Amino acid sequence: MDKKVTTPIHSSARRNFLKQSSAMVALALAPPTILKAGDKKVEDQIAGYFEKVPVKLEINGKAHALSIEPRVTLLDLLREQLHLTGTKKGCDHGQCGACTVHINGKRVNACLTLAVMQGGNKITTIEGLANGDELHPMQEAFIKHDGFQCGYCTPGQIMSAVACVKEGHAESDDDIREYMSGNICRCGCYTNIVDAIKDAKKGGKSL
Amino acid sequence: MINFQYLRADTQKKAIDALAKDASAQFIAGGTNLVDLMKKGVTSPQRIVDITHLPLKQIEKVPGYTRIGSLALNSEVAEHELIKNNHPLLSLALQAGASPQLRNMATVGGNIMQRTRCTYFYDTEMPCNKRIPGSGCGALQGYNRMHAIFGASDKCIAVHPSDMCVALVALDAKVLVSGPKGNRRIEFEDFHRLPGNDAAKDNVLQQGELITGIEIPDHPFTKNIHYLKIRDRASYAFALISVAATLDIQNNVIQDVRLAMGGVAHKPWRLPAAEEFLKGKKVSEEIFREAAKIAMNGSKAYEHNAFKLKMAPAAIIESLKIAAKLD
């Protein structure tokens, strides 16, 4: 296909930080492999290289040593860079709970979490909940009680539900309803979600 | 979102220095408000200073006070035995806010610092004096259903969104602040400000100052308490009106009382005149009604929030009734 990019790209410096004094330091520190030519691509690579910071974190029991831009949210890191797409984006603003993951055992919204701040933390996503082929009791309960329809909010619901029980906030139906209210289900499966959580809790298996 | 520089502060001094020198820098802790605002382009700090590794997470009793570190999580504070036993009003208010996930992220300091949720503030295509001074107040003649009925100006009619702060202002909390010029202790009542002619400024904090914690003085309010939050759905929504009410009742006489409202002003709204009226009176629905009337002095509504003039006193009465176990 010989369609070209719509507008010619100028090779003038385009990075905020390249305009700043630190640019020279940056260039001096850049690995030689990315300093071969003066076109946009190379500048982008330089820019990309220096805008990233190293982060080490553990996801679902696996250690990751990553280099990421500080502006990358944990949600986008999981979905776009690590291809762990089980964690969902529903609103991107902490208003729906579809992105719920556990950080060091606590449920949080990954969309408002900067990945760069999670160095050293243990993150569990829906992909890390089952024990191999053996589903987590909460996952089983959601299937048994049909606690979902489209399935999109489901990973967040389940991660939230597991935490809800562990926190001791699943002592009554009303308790579950209140403490599961940070996870919106537009298909409206709340009745079944409450049943699933009660059942999983009653099951007594380790949650 | 622009790509900012990320710095992790390992000491309080370094954190404060980083901000004191750089007006384009901001602290981040839980991130639940800042990251949201950055995504919307409402704020674009070029440097973010991560303070979450500072040792400011303690929740402890000291003589005369309970001290809570500014990095203590909303969920931790709400569930802490010390808080549940000594400051149950604070627990209730915290649990009425946001969602369990957000409460696991949001810190006490961040909650105090959170900015208004006014839609005109959030939409960068709309006028807003808080975002761009001089651009006008979009809400004044616009969709102002959620907006202030007390203390607003024609520059800004936004409300402070916090539930926690409503309890803290009622409990006479102090905000502990550390800055380039040293430490200071600010009365909660004085911390947030009214918009006046300068809507951009939410509070009295100076550049580089860091909230290190709060102190809640000992008080007798552990039995007769209620935090009533009226909202458009049963949970996970901002208040139309909220009322923190707590009473010290001896032999059916109100010895002392604290009343504050949320969802009505640019700051958590304490009701001193109503409190004064109630002190020394015998508990009755009638005096609660009278107090609510007094509390509404000076209120003013706009096109879409006139209902608050009716809902607010009703909420005050209701909250007092429940706190006094009058039913």
Added chain:
Amino acid sequence: MENKLKEPFMPPIDRVDGKLKVTGAAKYSAEYNIPQMAYGVMVGSSIAKGIILSMDTKAAENAPGVLGVITPFNIEKPAGYNIETSGNISATKKGFNVFDDKLIRFSGQPIAIVMADSYERALHAATLIKVNYKKDSFQTNLEKAIPVVKPLEGNAFKDYTRGDVNAWKTAPVKIEAEYNIPIEVHNPMELHAITVHWETPDKVLVYEKTQSLMDTQEKIMELFGLKKENVHIITKFIGGAFGSAFNVWPHAVAALIGAKQINKPLKVVLSRDQMFMNVGYRPQSIQKISIGAQPDGKITGINHEAISMTASYQEFTEGIVNVSRMLYDIPNVFTRYKIYPMDLSLPTWMRGPGETTGAYALECAIDELAHALKMDPLKLRLLNYSDTDLEKQRPYSSKYLKEAFEIGSEKIGWNDRHPEPRSMPEGDWLAGYGMGSGVFIGWRGGAQVGARFTADGKLLLQSAVTDMGPGTATAMTKLAAETFGISPDKIVFEMGDSSLPPGIMQGGSGTTSSLGTTVNNATLSLKKKLFELVKNKAVFHTETIHDVKFEDVVFENGQMMLSSDHTRKMSYSDILESAGLDNIEFIEETKGFNNVDYSTYAYAAHFVKVLVHPATGVIKMEKIVSAVDGGTIVNDKTARSQIIGGVVGGIGMALMEEGVVDNRYGRWVNNNFADYHVPVNADVPHIEALFVNKPDPILNPMGSKGIGEVAMVGFAAAVANAVFHATGKRIRALPITPDKII
């Protein structure tokens, strides 16, 4: 119509895709990782109407990682943009092609797509575009538009009259009321997303959120002049849609154009705020209903007028007033429907389109009439129960609304309530009971299903349909298991791919009816083919039967057996083996059903109990019972979920959902999940979903009528009526938020 489902039915089954959904392995349209994939971000206009004079895209183009920016100023238009439409087409039928011209039709209209090598870079670059507009005056306020804007004309807007239009006026008891429903937005949890991969310049692979693979494929073929086999659409999972995913929306077209232009795979995901103005909504409506009745409750006439809206650039109509023509036995009926073009984006079908809107007004009006008559609202409904479709002048193929009333009212304790309004205090709260009926058409379209039965006893079924959540594959699996006589775990129903035999769209409560009929016919064909293979085998012959016929055998547990002697049997696998076959494979096609002799409708009877706190205006849903006549229920477990889902949608509609536009700017002010409230878990009590579960004898071999829409139709009225019963206050403008109670 052989192959009917037999009682006792097979017990309900769990979702066949449940494991994928609970483990996060189910892939939605934004979740395919293609090497070298770029990210596209849409930029929307900040004004509501006018012309773009110029756009400065330099900063965006020069931002790091940016691969291209497409605007109306530099677009290379696809061939389909230039197809001449007939000269007489009205402005409101033309629609608009993204980036085709510089006109702004609504705030948030896509005016650019910015593509970069990472999501963050694309997102940031998109903020760097500067636009210079010439603004025009606009109208986004329906009330203000009515006196000054001309409503659309055409067949869809012809008045309907039956009998005497003035009959209601002369009746001894009458009511008149106006009902308002604001804009409501589908807001499925999954953001609309598309991933495009041009494998060659004339061959494209598209992962798109769509309720209709075939329509999406056709639209893309048209746009780019491509052959059918070169447009491959994959939609394995849809994270909810409720009507928002029928159209190929502007962002999808932009993604297709963009990916072609940068010659890289491209993913475009709308943000939640963009979802409010780019993928449709339920339009605002103002309805006036007048009803007249005899003192004994017999309704003599009804007049139902609805005013609603569409976009300035395209017509969208729905049958808001239709429900008043047929739900009750009323001799004199007049209905009128008008829509006004507004400077807003295009509305679209949203769960129970038309009926949900119309039934809200009608079912509240019936309640108002019951109050005027001092009559039990349920009794009034029974008194005016229609046994034939008076609009279409023909019988119903089945109608079990009475049965639904019966089981629903019994379950909620309808007769135990005190009928007087504001007569049931519970502490500081006021309790109230309300009901509403729902109705939605049952229909059946054509569909193809591929079937392959293999010697290992497994059945593969394939069809190009998608599932936004109701559990289509699950229902089809159960249906096939039941009709073919094998265990559901031996069946795979493959879908979500346009290269499979063409299925049917998912929507209008017609998927199970349409696709199910074909699956049913496929298993019947399969049984006949098996029978043909072995009908002469000695095993099926007895002293009395020497010439075994198809009717003489039954198919159960993977065995073909003689009805009269179950010991004479042969397993399906053995049949294939003895015939020397590895498999039987064919495509079953069923044409759509033109239901001319009967009217088919599904019904719902919603009953609710609310608690209202009169001082603070807080409303709690206390009890909910929804009894549904949806014909035979194919899979009870997933069907129940559909009902509770529709009910939750109805709670949202009744109590909190309201899209708000600031008419000074023509711009949305609550386009996010914090300000546009949908129900959360704490809003919803245990919901009792009940089924009459009696087969419809006409529509399809399963006897099913569809349930997805009817679950929501009439529910909001039940809530409003309950609020009236609790408080004595009639709130006719939705949503019933606390401020309206106090």
